Amino acid sequence: DVKVTQSSRYLVKRTGEKVFLECVQDMDHENMFWYRQDPGLGLRLIYFSYDVKMKEKGDIPEGYSVSREKKERFSLILESASTNQTSMYLCASTRQGGNTIYFGEGSWLTVV
Amino acid sequence: GQNIDQPTEMTATEGAIVQINCTYQTSGFNGLFWYQQHAGEAPTFLSYNVLDGLEEKGRFSSFLSRSKGYSYLLLKELQMKDSASYLCAFMDSNYQLIWGAGTKLIIKP
Numbered sequence: 729d730v731k732v733t734q735s736s737r738y739l740v741k742r743t744g745e746k747v748f749l750e751c752v753q754d755m756d757h758e759n760m761f762w763y764r765q766d767p768g769l770g771l772r773l774i775y776f777s778y779d780v781k782m783k784e785k786g787d788i789p790e791g792y793s794v795s796r797e798k799k800e801r802f803s804l805i806l807e808s809a810s811t812n813q814t815s816m817y818l819c820a821s822t823r824q825g826g827n828t829i830y831f832g833e834g835s836w837l838t839v840v
Numbered sequence: 841g842q843n844i845d846q847p848t849e850m851t852a853t854e855g856a857i858v859q860i861n862c863t864y865q866t867s868g869f870n871g872l873f874w875y876q877q878h879a880g881e882a883p884t885f886l887s888y889n890v891l892d893g894l895e896e897k898g899r900f901s902s903f904l905s906r907s908k909g910y911s912y913l914l915l916k917e918l919q920m921k922d923s924a925s926y927l928c929a930f931m932d933s934n935y936q937l938i939w940g941a942g943t944k945l946i947i948k949p
Contacts, residue, residue, distance in 0.1 A: 771939040828888065
């Protein structure tokens with residue numbers, strides 16, 4: 729069974745804190761993505777990566793950074809969390825040229 | 841530019857049939873996806889269409905017309921467990937996925 733694992737399902741952080749969201753996939757996929765999902769707005773791409781140590785900005789990268797030191801792991805970093813980053817974050821992966829995207833279970837982040 | 845549109849919410853009756861439409865505009869196209877997402881859960885893959893026509897998978901079917909920029913997801917013999925949001929997305933010429941906001945489907949007994 730394919731698996732995309734997000735280590736934290738529910739987090740509550742204070743404004744200004746540094747937040748790490750970890751994502752690991754066991755399918756040897758080249759492509760990995762971080763989305764946020766807010767009611768009425770659909771999935772919005774934050775960052776993506778096509779290879780180790782490679783990253784590309786998505787539609788809403790401001791306030792976020794990412795790290796891909798190993799093929800199976802893609803981390804999303806909020807350097808200084810703000811209340812407008814309260815959201816559900818979804819990690820996903822696909823193989824190169826693949827036609828199915830696999831999602832993790834999501835991480836619900838609340839910034840207070 | 842690129843855009844994608846689907847209805848915000850639909851209501852249907854258990855045992856009935858419902859069609860969820862999705863329209864899109866893009867200069868480059870590499871396929872259209874439908875995903876199901878139950879509240880509080882991650883989206884799960886339903887279908888992928890890259891050629892025109894109807895793809896059937898059990899109670900669910902997906903249709904694509906590339907010339908019209910149009911797709912629909914057809915759900916037959918609706919069950920209460922089909923209550924969920926249905927997300928439409930197309931893959932553009934750069935193999936990026938562009939997502940609709942999702943259609944919340946409410947099933948009534």
